[in-house]
Amino acid sequence: MPNTTTQTTLIPEMAPEIKEYYVKTLLNTTQPKLVYNKYGDKYPLPAGNGTSMEWRRFSKLPKALTPLTEGVTPAGNKLEVSTIKGTVKQYGDWIRYSDIIKLAALDNIVVQGTKALGSQAGRTLDTLTREVVCGGTNVMYAPSVDADGTETEVLTRDALTAKSKMTVDLILKGATELDAFDNDNVEDGDGYVLIVHPYVAYDIRRDPEWKHWQQHNTSDRLYQDEVGKIGKVRVVETSEAKIITGDGCPDGLAVFMSMMIAGHAYGVTELEGAGLQHIIKPLGYGEDPLNQRASIGWKATHGAQRLNEEAMVRLETTSSYSKMAAAN
Helix, strand or coil, X not given: CXXXXXXXXXXXXXXXXXHHHHHHHHHHHHHHHCCCHHXXXXXXXXXXXXXXXXXXXXXXCCCCCCCCCCCCCCCCCCCCEEEEEEECEEEEEEEEEEHHHHHHCCCCHHHHHHHHHHXXXXXXXXXXXXXXXXXXXXXXXXXEECCCCCEECCCCHHHCCCCCECXXXXXXXXXXXXXXXXXXXXXCCCCEEEEEXXXXXXXXXXXXXXXXXXXXXXXXXXXXCEEEEECCEEEEECCCCEEECCCCCCCCCCEEEEEEECCCCEEEECECCCCCEEEEECCCCCCCCCCCEEEEEEEEEEEEEECCHHHEEEEEEECCCCCCCCCC
């Protein structure tokens, strides 16, 4: 998620310490869900500049292998710039409650509502970015591996089988793909990040090669929900990792999209000053002459865009749980 100042909007009479408490409650339930937003480059859109964001990517100059001629100035070169555009949109939701519910409820309805909305906000904003990132063009399909280790290459999604699970070898191949394009590490990291579903993490842990890598891995965990490291790839699990079923998938099997991400693969943005906002309308606020209605809500502006297809690769696999997993 972009660097944002979370705000609580309510009537002035509410004490500052209560406002701060509600903000913390919202963030505590929102931030843990923001996995995909965490690894994107942050580009806040300044206020007063519309809702369209433009990223510019400069191409790599070719090697200058021709020797210079004495006294002769070479023709020189020029930078080629490609433009990528994205749009910031507004999202949000709210909960209404009555004076009777507030009086009769055993729990603090504002706190419980804020927790529910915080979870919703986190999942919403993260899914918006996830859908953009998982739509990339760089993809690898897991081979079908028999019990004796024999591999059958898979070239399309519908050709995946129940034996096309995530393996250490596939992770290493994905990292090699990113290395071949001289990609940077993710920001504040020491390599790449692989975002997987817990069902996929289960298969990785059962791979005999996994234990070998973890025995020789001396680095500390950098990220929340990190399950381990393979070479320069830190594996992070989240239940929000994309699962698809139905059209294009093998019959009766869910397909898991695990994203391996290098630095500067994609960007996330918001309108400056219009990040995640927490909105509380107490009883009697607005058109409520009998103090019967109150509400809690959130809204945020958000946008995401892939910036470099060569800096990410989607590893598509099945899982031991593919027969029971639902699309998300």
